[in-house]
Amino acid sequence: MTLLWIALAILLLPALWLLVDPLRRAATVRAAQRDFEANDGSTDQNLAIYRRRLASLEAARARGDIDPSRFEEDRLELERSLLEDTEHLERAPLKSAASGKLAVPVVMVAVVLASIFWYLQEGAEGDLALYTVQRQVMNDPEASLPMLIERIEEQAARQPDNPNVWRALFPLYRDSGRSDEAIRTLERLIELEGREPSLLAELAQIRFFVAGREMTDEVQALVDETLAVDPREPNVLGVLGIAAFDSGDYDQAIEHWRRAIAGMNDSDSADALREGIRVAQQRMGVTPEDAEVAAAEGPGIRVRVSLDPDLASRVDPDTRVFVVARDMAGELPPLAVAQLRVGDLPTSVVLDDSRSMAPEAALSQVSEARLVVRVSPSGQASPQPGDLFGSLEGVVVGSLDEPVELTIDRVVE
Secondary structure, three states, X not given: OHHHHHHHXXXXXXXHHXXXXXXXXXXXXXXXXXXXXXXXXHHHHHHHHHHHHHHHHHHHHHHOOOOHHHHHHHHHHHXXXXXXXXXXXXXXXXXXXXXXXOHHHHHHHHHHHXXXXXXXXXXXXXXXXXHHHHHHHHOOOOOOHHHHHHHHHHHHHHOOOOHHHHHHHHHHHHHOOOHHHHHHHHHHHHHHHOOOHHHHHHHHXXXXXXXXXXXXXXXXXXXXXXXXXXXXXXHHHHHHHHHHHHOOOHHHHHXXXXXXXXXXXXXXXXXXXXXXHHHHHHHHOOOHHHHHHHOOOOOEEEEEEEEOHHHHHHOOOOOEEEEEEEEOOOOOOOOEEEEEEHHHOOEEEEEOHHHOOEOOEOHHHOOEEEXXXXXXXXXXXXXXXXXXXXXXXXXXXXXXXXXXXXXXXEEOO
């Protein structure tokens, strides 16, 4: 925190200098202004111009070019112009160079206080304190999970309205088996952040497991509220899949888990759901490939993905694989996305509307699609140099009887 306040002070120095600098130069500016006013010849120039024009009018009258009434009108206009040109030349006396010098320190203090007040209201002092605590514990040779929890609990007591403190505390309680504290922490976070689908899904999930994997009325209410806002929320879909599996409804469990995997970024959780799908399929007495075909929603594409043996040594078995279907023009979001692992290859996957990423872009909307499969060592969804990929153009969307072959045989440069 000391470094923070030093940095703020350094940032304020230029602003304070800008306030002091005009006062420092005030005497020089006053002397220059006084000399300018003393040597100003604007009045003499205006009088000279007036006299020349008046003499011109008198000569015109003497020649008979203008009559006396016209002469009087033009003379009055000249006098009016002279008055207008000279009335603004009268200047107020110059004030002393030291005039107003007491206002400068007052403004300087006001700027400093306003800056500090603004930072305390809008800045991230609390987040910085939280980060400092986390770094201190991580660098402590005797660090432990209870120590980290205790230190963050202290921060929660000091800044109870900072959602980032509760966001950091929740997974620590959850992973250490302190479910009641985790629930209270999550409820406090929801109070601060609002009823966001991801937070409601976390709360539904932990209450589901605390209740012994039972869909209580409270869990069901949280599930319904979450799905009303985000029908693809993966944590809620995972809970629904577990509930269906426990009740023996393996078809429904597989459907929920497949939809959950499509929107999941955590590869470990996705792998756990894939294993659950495999077990559910075994209990149904069907192969995973037949189960996917049977569960397909509408027309789709059955793809058999394989890796060129020459490239197999370049990636680990746990590396993520993205199988994506796009429209031929490339104008829509991905029509369907499936995630695999290199260790799963070769394998078949069904792309259909259940794997779409956006309601306005579904595979059933097109008759042909472009397939792209990419191995991502970085785990990122966007292409990175060194990724492996393969593609197929003009794949017909429709029957799932025969798979199309898609080989990963190129490297992203």
